[in-house]
Amino acid sequence: MSKKNRKYREHWYSGITEAFQMFFPGSKIYHTIPARRARTGVLFILPFIIGFLAFMVKPLAVSLQMSFSRYIINTGEMTYNGIYNYNYAFNTDPDFNKMLVDEISRMAINVIATLVMSFVIAVILNQKFKGRILCRIIFFLPVILSSGVLPGIETNSSSLNLLNSMSEAMGDSSGVNIAASIEDLLQVSGVGQGVFDVVFQMINSIYDIVMASGIQIIVFLSGLQSISPSLYEAADVEGCSAWESFWKITFPMVSPLLLVNCIYTIIDFFMKNNNQVMEHINNIYMNGVRMDLGIAAAESWIYFAVAIVFIGISAFIISRAVKSYE
């Protein structure tokens, strides 16, 4: 092969042209091994490329367009009406703003709590004790039990917040409610109200947190198990206490996984079915009175933008924090 051709092949779009050339015989095909490998590689990921273009990029473009226009589902016509939908979502829709803020603040707390919780549980499960395997089985169970329709089905059903009313009734009848009285006591003691609110919110949603941390536990656990025991041995010989070796060895070794887990948790939380905003968008879309897909599209774009910003911020913070350990 001449030098000129080789230079051409290294161009950024050469893979595409080669893939193209493969399907249209007669044009020139390069027979070097890297070229052939590249062609095969493109062939391997071809399903993904097709799918991504057809079922992700195109719908994304359409939905972006839809969010700027008025779309009536029965007739299928689309008319441009500027930022009306976004304006509607922020200013007119009575619930959207409030739900969005609620969800985001709830998520910020829950993500941190999930990470801490799953890390602690993983550390405990990494120790040797009886019934460890059983515990591991049970902690992974939420991956199955809290997927799809299952979470929040009891609270989301049409007969208004059954569970809440039921549990409130139960709480009243049982007389002494320990959690509530502790809450009162601590609030009287005069330390900042806001701090306690956050803590109590965490404690109250501990069920949700444990249910959401199945995969994260396993990821952390695999990270913990990949730390070589000789590190701990060396630390022990040097006179490190268990507490010190936890912060100097365990935490830095596992902290790269924090990023993966954090992103996974955020995404998981954003896509949960029992998410108010999701439910709201679904309602507009599926069985709302308005049946206006434009507004649904606009709201989901806002939601998506928020998610991206959130993931970006946390990825930035965590990657910074993790780097300082290395």
Add this chain to the structure above:
Amino acid sequence: MSKDNTIFIGKNKSFKERNRRSGGYLMKRRIKEISISVIRALLMFGLCFMIISPMISRLSMSLMDEKDLYDTTIVLLPRNITLDNFTAVARATSLPTSMLNTLWISILSSICQVVACTLVAYGFARFEFPLKKFWFACVIALIIIPPQTIQSALYRTFTRFDLFGLITLFNGQPLNIRKSLWPYLMMCLTCMGLKDGLYIYMLRQYFKNVPESLEEAAYVDGCGTMHTFLKIMMPDAVPIIASCFLFSFVWQWTDLFYSRNFLSGYKLYAPELSSITDRIADELSKMAGTPVTPSAGRSLQLISIGVLFCCIPLIILYCFTQRTFVESLAMTGSKE
């Protein structure tokens, strides 16, 4: 040092004696160990119980007669055991049909997803081609973008389905295939199904960790790419592929989003479950002739039974395959 010295502090002495000789250190350590294990056991028991308790309460509630629901003296053990609730729920969710539909659709779509994802993941793990980084960024984007964003647009795409204008050319008008199985199968085969980005990521991570020399040996011996993939890589990758299959099966089983939007032509269990109280209310109203809604406790009970129907097959499956579930996740290493 001789054997009588400090290292072997009284091998056959009692604990008390040894503790005295060590200056109280032994006792301290012992207390610390015991207290740690007690706290750990309590914590683990509490958390495990918290995870399981909803299932237990659902199970007991499902057996209760309606008047037991409002009896405050009954907590877990029902007084009047009845199985009528099960039949009611089975009727409301048209059980055998919806369950069977869910089963075969889940299996079919999982197979499609896993096949497509394995191929793509292998491509990403082993081949160098231009734009590779860009496409992998697209995989990450696929994980991040919530499908709800493109929900309405996909809806539109499939109600007026057209392949580069070909169908309009032959048929005169675009096809409405939203109610058939094809849209979802197409999406699965092109890695756009439920959480496919995640499977691609997991499988790629696995394939990257396999030493390359295996394949090189195969190439040297004259094995083609596809042959190498099928004969050398696949047999080792069976556990991780199986776990991807299980994940996608389980998630597909409980999935509401895709079932509601793209598989609405089939009676699936998850959508039926999500509207179960409405169905029961309809049925009751039909019987009574006037609009009736089931009482709060009653509808909660019905939902619990529905959830039980949904979960029990999955839990049984999980009991037999939990090793595959858990260990494959650990195997991917998931460290970048």
